[in-house]
Amino acid sequence: MKASVLERIRNIEDLPTLPSVAIEVLGLAHSPDVSIQRIAECIHQDPPLAAKVLKLANSVFYRRGDRKVETLHHAIIFLGLAEIINIATTVSVFSALAPGKRSEASIRESFWDHSVATGLIARHLDKKLGMKSLGREFVAGLLHDIGKIILDQHFHAEFMEAYRVSIEQDRAMFETEMEFCGTNHMELGYFIVQKWNLPEYLADVILYHHQPSHATHQAMAALVSVADLLAKAVTLPCGGDRMSFILSDQESWHVLKDRGYAVDDLDMERITFEMESIGEQVRSYISTVMEPTSPEYVHG
Amino acid sequence: MDDKLRPAYPVMKDETFILLRDFIYEHSGIYFADTKKGQLEARLMMRLRASNLPDYDKYYYMLKYDPQAARELRALFDSVTTNETSFYRSPPQIQAFQEKVLPELITRREKKGERMLRLWSAGCSTGEEPYTLGIVVKEVLKNALPDWNMRIVASDISEKALKSAKTASYSEYSLRGVPPEIKQRYFNAHDGMYQMNEDVSRLVELQYLNLSDTKRVQLMKGFDVIFCRNVLIYFDDAARKRFVSQLYDSLNHGGYLFIGHSESLHNISRAFKLVHFPGALGYKKE
Ligand SMILES: C[S@@+](CC[C@H](N)C(=O)[O-])C[C@H]1O[C@@H](n2cnc3c(N)ncnc32)[C@H](O)[C@@H]1O
Numbered sequence: 001m002k003a004s005v006l007e008r009i010r011n012i013e014d015l016p017t018l019p020s021v022a023i024e025v026l027g028l029a030h031s032p033d034v035s036i037q038r039i040a041e042c043i044h045q046d047p048p049l050a051a052k053v054l055k056l057a058n059s060v061f062y063r064r065g066d067r068k069v070e071t072l073h074h075a076i077i078f079l080g081l082a083e084i085i086n087i088a089t090t091v092s093v094f095s096a097l098a099p100g101k102r103s104e105a106s107i108r109e110s111f112w113d114h115s116v117a118t119g120l121i122a123r124h125l126d127k128k129l130g131m132k133s134l135g136r137e138f139v140a141g142l143l144h145d146i147g148k149i150i151l152d153q154h155f156h157a158e159f160m161e162a163y164r165v166s167i168e169q170d171r172a173m174f175e176t177e178m179e180f181c182g183t184n185h186m187e188l189g190y191f192i193v194q195k196w197n198l199p200e201y202l203a204d205v206i207l208y209h210h211q212p213s214h215a216t217h218q219a220m221a222a223l224v225s226v227a228d229l230l231a232k233a234v235t236l237p238c239g240g241d242r243m244s245f246i247l248s249d250q251e252s253w254h255v256l257k258d259r260g261y262a263v264d265d266l267d268m269e270r271i272t273f274e275m276e277s278i279g280e281q282v283r284s285y286i287s288t289v290m291e292p293t294s295p296e297y298v299h300g
Numbered sequence: 301m302d303d304k305l306r307p308a309y310p311v312m313k314d315e316t317f318i319l320l321r322d323f324i325y326e327h328s329g330i331y332f333a334d335t336k337k338g339q340l341e342a343r344l345m346m347r348l349r350a351s352n353l354p355d356y357d358k359y360y361y362m363l364k365y366d367p368q369a370a371r372e373l374r375a376l377f378d379s380v381t382t383n384e385t386s387f388y389r390s391p392p393q394i395q396a397f398q399e400k401v402l403p404e405l406i407t408r409r410e411k412k413g414e415r416m417l418r419l420w421s422a423g424c425s426t427g428e429e430p431y432t433l434g435i436v437v438k439e440v441l442k443n444a445l446p447d448w449n450m451r452i453v454a455s456d457i458s459e460k461a462l463k464s465a466k467t468a469s470y471s472e473y474s475l476r477g478v479p480p481e482i483k484q485r486y487f488n489a490h491d492g493m494y495q496m497n498e499d500v501s502r503l504v505e506l507q508y509l510n511l512s513d514t515k516r517v518q519l520m521k522g523f524d525v526i527f528c529r530n531v532l533i534y535f536d537d538a539a540r541k542r543f544v545s546q547l548y549d550s551l552n553h554g555g556y557l558f559i560g561h562s563e564s565l566h567n568i569s570r571a572f573k574l575v576h577f578p579g580a581l582g583y584k585k586e
């Protein structure tokens with residue numbers, strides 16, 4: 001990132017912020033003496049957040065079996081702390097960057113479709129490959145392009161230009177972003193999630209999702225990178241690049257292979273066919289997160 | 301048996317079903333699973349009538365031992381094939397061909413100074429697929445088309461289907477997926493039918509080819525793109541494997557194979573590289 005660009009970002013006063021409770025929860029997650037009780041109490045300080053977390057925990061995307069969890073405490077026991085942190089992060093990010101508030105010519109709508117699709121596909125692949133990323137792969141997929149939101153908000157004209165040229169000349173977005181905005185969505189995403197104090201793996205995956213072999217969390221960056229491509233192949237891409245690709249030639253593919261994951265045994269045709277109906281799941285996920293919660297969830 | 305008790309139409313015995321099924325498989329790769337006995341029975345009924353034979357056993361022996369059977373074999377293929385097709389079938393694949401594959405091949409060929417392309421629609425049925433390819437080629441190359449040596453080979457095992465392809469005359473229904481401006485530009489409407497324009501139909505070379513005829517298929521060489529869509533579904537895995545490896549040999553390096561949307565080569569071949577296009581899959585020979 002150019003110094004001047006960094007300066008410009010630092011000076012932006014209305015950069016999106018996360019709810020303070022969310023920041024506290026995420027901070028707690030890092031601390032060694034964290035308890036279920038403390039996390040639950042902490043989330044309860046923000047009742048709408050608590051209600052959303054509980055609602056999501058009971059949605060088809062997260063619930064285990066058909067038992068409904070009535071309290072946050074139970075949710076943490078059933079889903080595990082990691083997953084609750086994932087859910088809290090997701091809810092907070094959505095509330096900070098609400099997909100509802102979209103300007104005319106912005107990319108927001110397709111942005112969230114693409115992001116959620118990437119998250120869901122990452123989760124699906126994680127299962128197929130037995131990577132056991134504990135739902136973190138979903139959050140990483142969801143946030144991988146988060147820098148584009150900042151670009152869209154604060155570098156709107158330049159970003160639109162980058163977007164147009166990327167389509168016109170069939171070039172990668174991050175390349176044209178650099179050309180017109182002096183930075184790209186990976187750097188900006190990295191900058192913002194660090195500012196939000198989100199877990200370090202997220203910053204890492206965001207920064208390297210287009211060159212996963214450079215990441216510290218290589219396997220997860222590679223997984224998100226594959227999911228990103230597949231999301232583009234099966235849904236409306238974010239950034240309009242109607243691209244074609246050979247998965248087995250990708251850096252991400254080789255990273256996964258080198259790390260011992262049996263990617264070549266995946267039935268990619270079948271996975272692709274399965275993913276073709278992902279649009280429905282994506283819409284359902286977004287409405288679950290976005291719809292106002294009913295008061296029954298607030299208690300307990 | 302009392303004549304009155306005999307059914308009005310012959311019944312196919314299970315043993316005869318196996319004999320006929322294996323015979324058809326051996327000669328065409330088309331496989332009727334046990335659950336498809338009723339289907340085969342219905343489809344061969346016409347052949348019994350046309351050959352004036354009282355039952356399926358006699359029909360089987362005729363196929364197997366009669367020196368005249370070669371002609372009957374072709375009629376048999378007409379009855380056991382499913383010729384369902386349409387223009388612009390599986391649009392994302394056609395779009396991938398138009399926007400990605402064709403431009404890539406054209407650029408590559410132009411660099412080498414060879415303006416030549418060979419396309420093959422294997423299992424072309426009544427012609428909608430190869431003519432769609434012809435339209436796309438015209439749309440992409442436009443006025444440069446005459447500078448190119450362009451051949452679209454279209455083959456099928458069904459003589460009836462090929463005959464219909466040759467007339468290049470289609471109903472509204474076959475054209476249901478065709479964009480209006482394309483319909484206007486490439487078809488002449490008369491008497492409720494649509495006649496494919498000469499400048500497209502002459503790009504297409506129709507020929508009879510049984511894809512199980514290994515020796516003949518071996519002669520098919522030097523193709524840049526092969527469309528073999530919704531054909532493999534009628535074969536069993538062994539026939540698919542054999543045949544797909546032949547298709548691989550028929551392709552040039554850098555060439556592409558398209559199979560039907562939702563068909564898969566997983567477990568059939570690892571020779572190709574799977575290519576993701578927007579909303580469609582293809583296979584590339586490196
Ligand atoms: C359902 S049609 C598909 C037509 C077109 N490719 C499409 O996708 O719309 C299948 C065609 O494959 C042909 N076919 C089946 N077995 C064949 C074989 N062994 N050799 C050549 N063609 C065969 C049939 O005659 C039929 O016309």
Ligand SMILES: [Fe+2]
Pocket residue numbers: 144145185209210
């Ligand atoms: Fe990206």
Ligand SMILES: [Fe+2]
Pocket residue numbers: 114118144145228238
């Ligand atoms: Fe992306």
